Amino acid sequence: MIGRMITLEGLEGVGKSTNMEFVRRRLEAAGIDVDETREPGGTLLAEKIRDLVLDTADEPLPDLCELLLIFAARSAHLENRIRPSLDHGRWVLCDRFIDATYAYQGGGRGLPMEIIVRLEDWVQSGLKPDLTILLDTPIEIGLERIRERGGSDRFESQRLEFFQRAREVYLSRAEQEPERCVVVDASRPLAQVQDDLAKIIDLYLSNF
Ligand code: T5A
Numbered sequence: 001m002i003g004r005m006i007t008l009e010g011l012e013g014v015g016k017s018t019n020m021e022f023v024r025r026r027l028e029a030a031g032i033d034v035d036e037t038r039e040p041g042g043t044l045l046a047e048k049i050r051d052l053v054l055d056t057a058d059e060p061l062p063d064l065c066e067l068l069l070i071f072a073a074r075s076a077h078l079e080n081r082i083r084p085s086l087d088h089g090r091w092v093l094c095d096r097f098i099d100a101t102y103a104y105q106g107g108g109r110g111l112p113m114e115i116i117v118r119l120e121d122w123v124q125s126g127l128k129p130d131l132t133i134l135l136d137t138p139i140e141i142g143l144e145r146i147r148e149r150g151g152s153d154r155f156e157s158q159r160l161e162f163f164q165r166a167r168e169v170y171l172s173r174a175e176q177e178p179e180r181c182v183v184v185d186a187s188r189p190l191a192q193v194q195d196d197l198a199k200i201i202d203l204y205l206s207n208f
Helices: 016-029 044-054 063-087 098-108 113-124 139-149 160-176 190-206
Strands: 005-009 034-038 091-095 131-136 181-185
Touching (some): 005 098, 016 034, 034 063, 044 063, 063 113, 098 113, 098 160, 139 160, 160 181, 181 190
Parallel strands (some): 005 091, 005 131, 034 091, 131 181
């Protein structure tokens, strides 16, 4: 039996981390063995790369270098964790994956999409999430939630236009791949967001 891969995506503060546990529990309640992970990160090596990408360093991180680090982390994550889990029939639940790369490095940073397409082909060799839930809010709402929570990393200090471009890429990818992506309005109260998540997961499971 081969496992399935589900990703949660969206901009800063939309509620991905908050809802990961909810989705995991819903899957586990259906008897599914879940491997919950995140990107960048998910293995010891990939978490070290995550620190390089997120920490505000003394030396500027060029955009292309950032992109390559993210794919380097993904390569370790895929070979050392995601593929082995899927091969053992586990379901991988991942906080961000390839859509974040198109949104942040392609949309936000403005790197050519063709480079990302080529790296995706090379690193992922066709592996894509089976289901992606895009939590979407107007940018100001997510950033306000982050401000209330306190602390910020290299991305959270970007300008509004960066997130506007990233959001447009997220939404356009979801529109182009409706069989894989579901968009949830995450600006509503958490209980309503989780009602939608429960329905999405139950519908997905009903197809097995
Ligand atoms: N990145 C990642 C790339 O640039 N390219 C890539 O390819 C990949 C994979 C990762 C960074 O890496 C970048 C993007 C990211 O900037 P991260 O910390 O994993 O960083 O991701 P963040 O989005 O920064 O994580 P956050 O924790 O900031 O956002 P979440 O997880 O979406 O938000 P969450 O769940 O922590 O919630 C934020 C606050 O809002 C509240 C929560 O209680 C919390 O206080 N909240 C709500 N409040 C009211 N109503 C609701 N519905 C709420 N939902 C949550």
